[in-house]
Amino acid sequence: MGTESMRENKKLIGVLFSGETDRKLLRDFLLQEGYSVSAPELPEFNPEAWDKIDLILVESSLAENLAQELMVLKQKTFWRFSFLPVIVAIPTTERVSRWLNFGFDDVLFLPMDKELLAIRIRVWLRLKDETTQHFRDPVERSPVGFYRTTPQGQILYANPAIIRMLGFNSLEELARRNLEEEGFEPTYPRSYFKEVLKKEGRVTGLESIWKKKDGTRIWVRESARAIKDDSGQLLYYEGTVEDITARVEAEEAYFAVVENALQGLAIIQNNRVVFANQALEKLSGYSREELLSFTPTQMRNVVHPEDRHWVWENMQRRLRGEAVPASYEFRFLRKDGAITWARISAALITFRGQPALLVSYLDVTEEKKLADRLEAIRELGKKLVFTHSKEEVARAVVEGAQALLGLDDIGFYLVDSTRKKLNLVSHSYQTPPGPERFSLRARRGIVPFVARTGKSVYLPDVSKHPRYVAGSKETRSEFCLPLKVQEKVSGVLNIESPKLNAFGPAEQKLIETLADVASVALGSIENLELLLASEERFRHLAQSSPDIIYRYRFWPQPGFDYVSPAITKIAGYTPEEVYSHPDIWLEMVYPEDRPILEAIRDKGESLNVPIELRWVRKDGRVIWGEHINVPVYDHLGNLIAIDGIARDITERKQIEERIQQAYKAMLALLDNVEDVIYVADMETYEILFANLYTKRLLEKELIGGLCYREFQHLDAPCSFCTNEKIKALGYAPYYWEYHNPVTDRDYFIIDRVIRWPDGREVRFEVARDITELKAKEREVRDYAEKVERLFDQVVGAFSSAMELRDPYTAGHQFRVAELSYAIGKELGFSADEIQGLKVAALLHDIGKGLFVPAEILTKPGKLTHWEMALIKVHRQAGYEILKNVDFPWPVAEVIRQHHERLDGSGYPQGLKGDEILLEAKIIAVADVVEAMSSHRPYRPSLGLAAALKEIEAQKGRLYDPKVVEACLRIFSRGFSFAPYESSTFNTNREKTEERS
Numbered sequence: 001m002g003t004e005s006m007r008e009n010k011k012l013i014g015v016l017f018s019g020e021t022d023r024k025l026l027r028d029f030l031l032q033e034g035y036s037v038s039a040p041e042l043p044e045f046n047p048e049a050w051d052k053i054d055l056i057l058v059e060s061s062l063a064e065n066l067a068q069e070l071m072v073l074k075q076k077t078f079w080r081f082s083f084l085p086v087i088v089a090i091p092t093t094e095r096v097s098r099w100l101n102f103g104f105d106d107v108l109f110l111p112m113d114k115e116l117l118a119i120r121i122r123v124w125l126r127l128k129d130e131t132t133q134h135f136r137d138p139v140e141r142s143p144v145g146f147y148r149t150t151p152q153g154q155i156l157y158a159n160p161a162i163i164r165m166l167g168f169n170s171l172e173e174l175a176r177r178n179l180e181e182e183g184f185e186p187t188y189p190r191s192y193f194k195e196v197l198k199k200e201g202r203v204t205g206l207e208s209i210w211k212k213k214d215g216t217r218i219w220v221r222e223s224a225r226a227i228k229d230d231s232g233q234l235l236y237y238e239g240t241v242e243d244i245t246a247r248v249e250a251e252e253a254y255f256a257v258v259e260n261a262l263q264g265l266a267i268i269q270n271n272r273v274v275f276a277n278q279a280l281e282k283l284s285g286y287s288r289e290e291l292l293s294f295t296p297t298q299m300r301n302v303v304h305p306e307d308r309h310w311v312w313e314n315m316q317r318r319l320r321g322e323a324v325p326a327s328y329e330f331r332f333l334r335k336d337g338a339i340t341w342a343r344i345s346a347a348l349i350t351f352r353g354q355p356a357l358l359v360s361y362l363d364v365t366e367e368k369k370l371a372d373r374l375e376a377i378r379e380l381g382k383k384l385v386f387t388h389s390k391e392e393v394a395r396a397v398v399e400g401a402q403a404l405l406g407l408d409d410i411g412f413y414l415v416d417s418t419r420k421k422l423n424l425v426s427h428s429y430q431t432p433p434g435p436e437r438f439s440l441r442a443r444r445g446i447v448p449f450v451a452r453t454g455k456s457v458y459l460p461d462v463s464k465h466p467r468y469v470a471g472s473k474e475t476r477s478e479f480c481l482p483l484k485v486q487e488k489v490s491g492v493l494n495i496e497s498p499k500l501n502a503f504g505p506a507e508q509k510l511i512e513t514l515a516d517v518a519s520v521a522l523g524s525i526e527n528l529e530l531l532l533a534s535e536e537r538f539r540h541l542a543q544s545s546p547d548i549i550y551r552y553r554f555w556p557q558p559g560f561d562y563v564s565p566a567i568t569k570i571a572g573y574t575p576e577e578v579y580s581h582p583d584i585w586l587e588m589v590y591p592e593d594r595p596i597l598e599a600i601r602d603k604g605e606s607l608n609v610p611i612e613l614r615w616v617r618k619d620g621r622v623i624w625g626e627h628i629n630v631p632v633y634d635h636l637g638n639l640i641a642i643d644g645i646a647r648d649i650t651e652r653k654q655i656e657e658r659i660q661q662a663y664k665a666m667l668a669l670l671d672n673v674e675d676v677i678y679v680a681d682m683e684t685y686e687i688l689f690a691n692l693y694t695k696r697l698l699e700k701e702l703i704g705g706l707c708y709r710e711f712q713h714l715d716a717p718c719s720f721c722t723n724e725k726i727k728a729l730g731y732a733p734y735y736w737e738y739h740n741p742v743t744d745r746d747y748f749i750i751d752r753v754i755r756w757p758d759g760r761e762v763r764f765e766v767a768r769d770i771t772e773l774k775a776k777e778r779e780v781r782d783y784a785e786k787v788e789r790l791f792d793q794v795v796g797a798f799s800s801a802m803e804l805r806d807p808y809t810a811g812h813q814f815r816v817a818e819l820s821y822a823i824g825k826e827l828g829f830s831a832d833e834i835q836g837l838k839v840a841a842l843l844h845d846i847g848k849g850l851f852v853p854a855e856i857l858t859k860p861g862k863l864t865h866w867e868m869a870l871i872k873v874h875r876q877a878g879y880e881i882l883k884n885v886d887f888p889w890p891v892a893e894v895i896r897q898h899h900e901r902l903d904g905s906g907y908p909q910g911l912k913g914d915e916i917l918l919e920a921k922i923i924a925v926a927d928v929v930e931a932m933s934s935h936r937p938y939r940p941s942l943g944l945a946a947a948l949k950e951i952e953a954q955k956g957r958l959y960d961p962k963v964v965e966a967c968l969r970i971f972s973r974g975f976s977f978a979p980y981e982s983s984t985f986n987t988n989r990e991k992t993e994e995r996s
Contacts, residue, residue: 572618836889847877
């Protein structure tokens with residue numbers, strides 16, 4: 001029978017029994033135990049097909065015939081770092097040791113006990129898993145590739161590292177490759193690998209090229225050995241592989257860099273050259289073979305005789321690990337006998353396991369020649385310093401260019417004093433090669449162009465430049481350079497040649513250096529001219545200066561070299577007296593201050609800083625002087641003299657004394673003021689000053705503390721800090737009040753920005769305790785509220801009096817006051833103006849209520865002419881009642897005018913427009929709206945809509961437009977009249993709020 005179907009992760013048991021019954025019983029039992037089973041009928045058994053088997057059960061009759069195949073199967077499993085248990089079933093008459101010696105792992109007696117069989121299988125499978133894990137894990141996890149292959153090229157095993165290295169997805173995929181046919185680069189065939197293994201028995205560090213799955217090449221470093229059985233028969237190859245592609249490519253790149261380097265490179269070991277690159281062949285003139293064949297003596301002899309000893313000594317010292325300069329220059333003898341300058345840099349390395357020197361050689365012959373010529377130009381520059389005119393400089397530069405640089409066609413131009421023209425002052429030929437004078441504004445010509453722009457111009461071919469102007473000599477290339485003194489062009493150096501591109505980078509560098517030297521020399525002459533003029537000006541300044549200008553020497557003999565005439569006015573001594581008395585500078589100083597001068601002389605102290613000393617004048621009077629002394633040193637750094645300026649500051653010191661006294665007086669004044677006064681830094685919050693009262697109040701020394709911590713007991717600046725507010729005000733004061741919870745006191749505070757003596761802006765704060773004053777204010781406020789309540793009661797009494805005679809009039813006044821208040825608020829009235837408006841509205845019909853008979857007010861029918869006239873008189877009557885009451889508002893006048901109309905049709909005065917008070921205009925509109933929308937004894941209510949329509953229709957003719965529009969807005973937002981209750985409207989409380 002064939003292999004049974006396997007469920008995932010099931011162990012596969014192989015059964016080799018000749019009897020059908022035994023085979024079936026075993027298969028059914030193993031399936032029942034949860035295993036997969038392969039139980040082939042003989043002769044169908046094929047060991048090659050059992051590479052996935054986990055355990056084999058075999059009866060002894062078959063085991064003896066199949067022993068060799070089974071042992072090979074076990075061995076192949078071992079090659080894959082696994083273990084295959086084989087259990088043989090024997091009759092009880094056979095010896096166990098025979099089978100164990102044969103190589104079988106376990107023996108069971110027939111007939112087999114099922115429970116014992118199940119236990120033995122589980123034990124062996126567990127042992128197999130643990131053994132496989134033990135052997136395979138290190139290899140599977142290794143970053144180094146590991147393989148086992150047969151001599152015929154079959155891949156028995158490869159770990160994940162080698163599978164990834166070659167670009168395969170699995171061992172099965174890789175195993176399909178036959179190494180005899182593919183996988184090796186032709187130049188590195190597998191046959192060479194097998195030859196070495198056959199000869200040596202192992203391969204160590206063999207570097208070759210393998211091919212990946214995609215055909216790309218990979219460099220590997222391989223170590224392997226041949227595994228043989230006890231008889232010496234070759235079984236397989238076992239080896240490790242590292243991917244060294246990156247290293248090989250880096251080495252190839254490094255070799256390419258070394259081989260093509262511009263510097264000569266060599267490795268010197270045992271005093272012989274063991275490596276040399278192409279550049280060293282070119283530098284020395286010797287071939288690489290010749291260099292590698294040099295004896296130590298020959299190698300030493302390529303060094304110039306004068307340099308040979310110390311160069312050789314340096315090399316030997318470096319090999320011994322001693323300190324040697326990292327780089328130095330010496331002369332090298334080429335094969336053709338020419339002397340070449342080389343700059344050598346060397347490092348101690350290990351090469352092939354032995355110490356060696358890695359040496360680089362750079363040909364600096366041209367660099368040395370350039371340096372020599374540059375040094376010659378610098379020497380010329382030193383000589384130019386002693387010239388006395390710009391013309392001398394020009395001649396010396398032209399001669400130097402000819403002698404040192406081998407230049408022929410040279411012109412030296414100077415800008416004239418007007419700075420409008422360039423004059424040719426020196427040239428290399430008897431006849432000038434070009435124009436002797438240029439205008440700086442000339443559109444053509446390289447020389448004026450360079451003078452104008454201050455930039456050098458090099459023309460390798462003058463014919464291609466539009467500004468070039470031809471001279472008397474043939475010119476093909478030109479180099480023109482500005483000569484600058486303090487960034488200002490003073491002249492031009494112009495070099496020409498009959499050759500194309502005659503000046504290479506080295507020549508240009510030399511010419512630029514020559515131009516720099518010329519510029520320095522011209523600058524020295526200009527500075528000398530300025531110095532002479534400056535000395536004259538200094539002499540005039542010193543003679544006329546009110547300060548004493550002097551030089552006092554300490555060496556070789558102490559005394560004054562110079563002192564200005566001001567000494568006579570300030571100290572009373574003449575310059576001649578000072579010159580004749582070397583120690584007078586000490587005698588002129590007050591005895592207690594003389595140690596300061598002695599410290600200057602002996603220790604070089606107090607230099608370059610102002611110092612104040614008391615002087616004793618010739619007449620004996622003591623004055624104050626301020627000195628600034630500048631040191632004069634010799635070339636060794638010794639103090640040999642001082643240059644100084646001294647002035648009389650007696651008057652200033654007297655002023656400072658008065659200021660100090662005034663300051664003390666101010667402090668005494670501030671300390672006696674019983675206000676909190678302090679100064680704080682606005683950036684750091686540090687307290688810079690606090691008066692005595694403040695310190696006593698807080699019972700601590702405040703200066704140096706932080707204002708928010710000392711005054712408020714906080715850990716961070718106050719949220720109400722006024723720093724930003726007073727900064728915005730500039731230097732204007734900022735007033736505010738504050739209750740300090742720390743002291744439980746109220747303060748009136750003035751903050752402002754002031755400038756502290758060190759120049760910074762600080763906060764100056766004065767805080768006065770107003771706790772008692774605030775208490776008095778509260779008393780006054782309480783009294784005022786009592787008066788206002790009394791006033792309310794009086795107004796309420798009037799309303800109550802009218803209510804007794806006419807309830808309609810009292811309710812009407814209440815509602816008119818309510819609407820008037822809302823209109824006044826809509827129009828932006830102040831609280832005081834609204835208060836007056838409410839009082840006037842509450843009393844606007846007082847004349848009607850007190851003077852018109854109640855019978856007329858409550859009459860249900862139409863009034864007679866006489867009755868209507870009597871009602872109209874009520875406005876004047878109300879005015880007469882209230883005109884002598886000392887209201888803070890024009891209440892009586894408002895009551896008299898509330899029936900006036902804009903067009904003059906109202907009564908009693910027939911006023912128009914702005915003649916009518918705004919309060920009267922508001923009450924007029926409120927009066928109409930309330931009257932029309934309310935019930936009256938003589939008619940029912942006409943409705944709010946009719947009332948609003950009436951005022952809108954008469955807006956601008958009878959009623960003020962602003963008042964009408966405000967009234968309409970109020971009602972559009974839902975205003976309604978509150979129910980009237982006797983004496984409910986308080987003039988001091990806003991009860992008539994809009995309601996929606």
